[in-house]
Amino acid sequence: MAAKEDKMLSASNITASGPGLVMGETGGVCQFNVYTHYIPKDKNDFDPRTELAFSMDGPSIPVPLKVDAVDETRGVMDVTYTPILPGNYSINIKYHGEHINGSPFKVRIEGESIKQFTLTSKVNVYGSNLKTGKVNQTNVIYIDVDDPAIKGGLAASMAGPKGAKVNLKMVEEKETVFKVTYSPTIKGNYLLYVKIANTNVPGSPFSIIVSP
Template identity: 30%
Template sequence: FHENLFLEHYAIRFIPRENGVHWVHVRFNGRDIPDSPFRVVVGHANADPGRVFASGSGLYQGETGHPCEFLIDTMNAGAGALAVTVDGPSKVQLDCKEVSEGYRVSFTPTAPGDYLITIKFAGINIAGSPFKCMVGGMNLNASRGGFGTMTTSSSYVQRSQGNLASQSTYNTIEQSSSFASNSRNNYASIDASRVRAQGDGLSRAYRNEKATFTVDTRDGGNAMLMVGVFGPKYPCEEVFIKHVGNNQYNVQYTVREKGEYMLVVKWGDQHIPGSPWHIEVV
């Protein structure tokens, strides 16, 4: 709120709701005054993953058809990007809501089994991540058969810093991949260094046009392919991964805004050679 002090002098007061860099715009007759916007640092300006904590029963156990819920405390962590991924037997919809302590996240599994919950802040795992959530109950995907299928769902929360964004944004990107395997949980043989990616979509992209590339995982062992595209303001709106056979994948993504983007490709929890790529979108 503002208060008229005397002779056209005003006092402005506001209460920030989260740590990080805030930008205060002061305008007169619709135009910014000199030096506006003003940079205000609340709390710690730099991201500190060591100050992020997760709690809640949903990190460790759950039941099919019922939400698994947990809390991520980011109050003292500064400004950075919070990324939550859930890997497991069923594709899930991640729901991320801002609360006074940070963020409340929930997902509802539809198949029993072990789910891995990875929580990263500024690209670094927080304490305890990844968490193993053991889900019981009936398989609600009775119509699905075949070999073992693992899927991954991701929620990315971009917290404001500098001039990248004027406010916090919440975007959910769902990505899924499947593989045929007699040993679904055989992670010991993963070797991301032997996975190869090629295509124009790794070096350049055009606004509102599909960019494509291929990923060959034949020599990389048994794992899950994860792809993420991050822009100067928001994550990419569309990322499609299609298994075309023989452990090879076609990837398509579409960006809506110009700028410099980062393309991440992981096999399991490991970057493949070349990842992350930096792409200029024109």
């Protein structure tokens, strides 16, 4: 059934709307929603949101797009981003390689240029597993971005020994605080990268020693 629904749904059936597809301000969180108009019948059913691809072109490259699957009953995705330079941007949303209805979207960003160190200077990364972690266990750290206006540009990633997997996950716990968990599969030295608008926050990359 899932495969049948997949073939029936086309890029032209998917729509997007929201102020972030039209205009925004530098340093602010710009937001929009994408509607697949398909409701998964259960957790094992086909979900077209997994097949969507997002990118953004413009003066500040790249602009990280934070994508969250929300509202299971309507097949909606919430997307936010934080531009740091004013100018004309283009947001591309594709389904199976084809632009959805209205894409690419032309966006005008107003405001002053924001120096990247200003965005990152107050970000605080902390937690008992920021320096050491355990193999095959859930290790926890926290990121406080201080200003909710920049959380749309937050990204975290890890690099480790060859062949290692970390199962990194990040969830928002409070307005400015994010909980990051990682479960490395092998011991060794890992690097945790925490960035705002593709710029490392103070202390990033963080060196983490993972032991058995």
